[in-house]
Amino acid sequence: MATAKDMLETYPRSFNVDADTLASAIDALIECGSTCTQCADACLSEDDVAAMAKCIRLNLDCADICATTSRVLGRQTEYDANVTRSLLEACVAACKSCGDECQSHSEHMRHCAICAESCRRCESACQELLGAMA
Amino acid sequence: MATAKDMLETYPRSFNVDADTLASAIDALIECGSTCTQCADACLSEDDVAAMAKCIRLNLDCADICATTSRVLGRQTEYDANVTRSLLEACVAACKSCGDECQSHSEHMRHCAICAESCRRCESACQELLGAMA
Amino acid sequence: MATAKDMLETYPRSFNVDADTLASAIDALIECGSTCTQCADACLSEDDVAAMAKCIRLNLDCADICATTSRVLGRQTEYDANVTRSLLEACVAACKSCGDECQSHSEHMRHCAICAESCRRCESACQELLGAMA
Amino acid sequence: MATAKDMLETYPRSFNVDADTLASAIDALIECGSTCTQCADACLSEDDVAAMAKCIRLNLDCADICATTSRVLGRQTEYDANVTRSLLEACVAACKSCGDECQSHSEHMRHCAICAESCRRCESACQELLGAMA
Numbered sequence: 001m002a003t004a005k006d007m008l009e010t011y012p013r014s015f016n017v018d019a020d021t022l023a024s025a026i027d028a029l030i031e032c033g034s035t036c037t038q039c040a041d042a043c044l045s046e047d048d049v050a051a052m053a054k055c056i057r058l059n060l061d062c063a064d065i066c067a068t069t070s071r072v073l074g075r076q077t078e079y080d081a082n083v084t085r086s087l088l089e090a091c092v093a094a095c096k097s098c099g100d101e102c103q104s105h106s107e108h109m110r111h112c113a114i115c116a117e118s119c120r121r122c123e124s125a126c127q128e129l130l131g132a133m134a
Numbered sequence: 135m136a137t138a139k140d141m142l143e144t145y146p147r148s149f150n151v152d153a154d155t156l157a158s159a160i161d162a163l164i165e166c167g168s169t170c171t172q173c174a175d176a177c178l179s180e181d182d183v184a185a186m187a188k189c190i191r192l193n194l195d196c197a198d199i200c201a202t203t204s205r206v207l208g209r210q211t212e213y214d215a216n217v218t219r220s221l222l223e224a225c226v227a228a229c230k231s232c233g234d235e236c237q238s239h240s241e242h243m244r245h246c247a248i249c250a251e252s253c254r255r256c257e258s259a260c261q262e263l264l265g266a267m268a
Numbered sequence: 269m270a271t272a273k274d275m276l277e278t279y280p281r282s283f284n285v286d287a288d289t290l291a292s293a294i295d296a297l298i299e300c301g302s303t304c305t306q307c308a309d310a311c312l313s314e315d316d317v318a319a320m321a322k323c324i325r326l327n328l329d330c331a332d333i334c335a336t337t338s339r340v341l342g343r344q345t346e347y348d349a350n351v352t353r354s355l356l357e358a359c360v361a362a363c364k365s366c367g368d369e370c371q372s373h374s375e376h377m378r379h380c381a382i383c384a385e386s387c388r389r390c391e392s393a394c395q396e397l398l399g400a401m402a
Numbered sequence: 403m404a405t406a407k408d409m410l411e412t413y414p415r416s417f418n419v420d421a422d423t424l425a426s427a428i429d430a431l432i433e434c435g436s437t438c439t440q441c442a443d444a445c446l447s448e449d450d451v452a453a454m455a456k457c458i459r460l461n462l463d464c465a466d467i468c469a470t471t472s473r474v475l476g477r478q479t480e481y482d483a484n485v486t487r488s489l490l491e492a493c494v495a496a497c498k499s500c501g502d503e504c505q506s507h508s509e510h511m512r513h514c515a516i517c518a519e520s521c522r523r524c525e526s527a528c529q530e531l532l533g534a535m536a
Contacts, residue, residue: 007440010513038409054212078188086224111412141306144379172275245278322480346456358488
C-alpha cells in the first residue's frame with residue numbers, strides 16, 4: 001500500500017512542516033472520513049433509525065469535511081497557511097461533534113464505538129498539525 | 135431547475151436561519167465550486183502553465199471546500215452551529231485567497247476574471263450567513 | 269452568476285463536443301447533486317424515516333456520483349472519452365434508480381417530487397451528451 | 403486504525419457480497435484516490451509542468467472517481483447492483499487511463515511510479531469485486 005508519507009517523500013520541492021506530523025494527519029483524516037461514511041450507513045440500517053438522525057447527519061458532515069481536509073493537506077504546491085489553518089479548525093469542530101455523538105451510542109452500537117475512536121484520533125492529529133504550524 | 139430555496143421550502147421541520155440568506159449562500163457555494171474546477175482546468179491548458187501553478191492549487195482547494203460547505207449547509211437535520219460557523223470561516227479564507235490570485239490574472243485571462251468574481255460573491259454570501267447566524 | 273457555459277467559452281484550447289450540450293449536462297449534474305443532498309436530509313427528518321432508508325441511500329449515491337461527473341465533465345484538458353463515457357453511464361444508472369425511488373414517494377413528499385424531476389432531467393442530459401459523443 | 407473491514411463487521415444487517423473482497427476494494431479505492439491527489443500536486447510542482455498536464459488531469463479524475471466509488475461501496479443499506487456495477491466499470495476505466503499515463507513517467511518521477519502501482523492495484527480490486535458480484 002502506498003501511504004501519504006511515501007507520496008510526501010516524492011514531492012519535487014521542499015515544504016516547511018514536519019512530514020511525519022503532516023502524513024499522520026492525512027492518514028487520520030482519510031480513515032475518519034471513510035469510517036464516518038460507513039457509520040452513517042450502519043446507523044441508517046438500525047431498527048430505531050429515528051434515534052440515529054443526529055448521528056447520521058454529523059457523520060455525513062464529518063465525512064465530507066475530513067475528505068476535503070485530507071485533499072487540501074495532500075497538496076504542497078503554493079501552500080496557503082490561512083486556508084489550511086481555518087480548515088483544520090473546522091475539521092476539529094466536526095470531529096468533536098461527531099465523536100461526542102458517536103460516543104453516546106458506543107455502548108450499544110459497535111460502529112459508533114469504532115467511529116468515535118476514529119474521530120478522537122483525527123481531532124488529535126489535526127490539533128497536533130495546528131500546533132506544528134504555529 | 136430546482137433551486138436550493140425550492141428544496142429548503144420542502145424541509146419537513148422548522149429551521150432557525152433566514153431561508154433566503156441560507157439559499158443564497160448555497161447557490162453561491164455551488165457556483166463557486168464549479169467555477170473553480172473549470173478555472174483550474176483552463177489554467178492547466180494555458181501556454182505558460184508554470185505561472186499558473188498557484189492559481190491551480192488554490193482553485194482546487196476552493197472547489198473542494200465550497201462543495202463540502204454547500205453540502206453541510208444543505209442539511210437542516212440536527213444543525214450544529216459550531217461546525218457550520220467554523221466551516222464557513224474556512225470557506226471565506228479559501229474564497230479570499232483564490233479570489234485574490236485569480237484577480238491578479240484577470241486582465242489577461244477571462245476564466246480568472248469570471249472566477250475572481252465568483253469567489254468574491256461566495257465570500258460575501260458566506261459572510262452574510264455568518265452574520266445572520268450570530 | 270457564472271455558468272458552466274460562461275466558463276467553457278473561456279477555455280484556451282478547442283474541444284470537440286458541442287458546448288451547449290456539454291454545459292447543459294454540467295448544469296443538470298450540479299443541480300441534481302445538490303438536490304439529492306437536500307432530499308436525503310429532508311427524508312432523514314421525516315416522521316417515518318425507516319421507510320425512507322432506501323431513498324436516503326440512493327440520494328447519497330446519486331449526490332456523490334453527480335458531483336464527481338460534473339467535475340470530470342468540467343475538465344477539457346486532455347479529455348479521455350473512455351472515462352467520460354463510462355462515468356456518464358454510471359450517472360445515468362444512479363439518476364434512474366434515485367429518480368424511480370423518489371418518484372414512488374412524490375405524492376406524499378414534495379422534496380421527493382422535486383428531486384425525482386431533477387434526476388429525470390439529469391438522466392436525459394447525460395444521455396444526450398452520450399449521444400453527442402458517439 | 404479502523405479499517406473498512408472492521409466497519410463492515412459492525413453492519414447491523416446482512417449483505418450478500420464477500421466481506422473481504424468488498425473491504426479490499428474499498429481500501430484500494432481510498433488509497434488510490436488519495437495517491438492520485440498527491441500525484442497531481444507533485445506533477446504541478448515539476449519543472450516541466452506543461453508535459454504533465456495530461457497526468458494532472460487524469461489524476462484529478464481518478465481521485466474524484468475513486469473517492470466516490472469508495473463511498474458508494476461503503477454503503478450496504480438497500481444496495482443497488484446496477485449503480486454499483488456501472489460505477490465500478492467507470493472506476494476501472496479511470497484507473498486504467500491514469501495508471502497508463504503515470505506508468506509512462508515512472509522512470510523519471512517517483513510519484514508517478516508509486517501512483518501507477520496504486521492505480522493497477524485499484525483496477526484489479528475493482529475487477530475482482532465485479533467478478534464476485536456476477
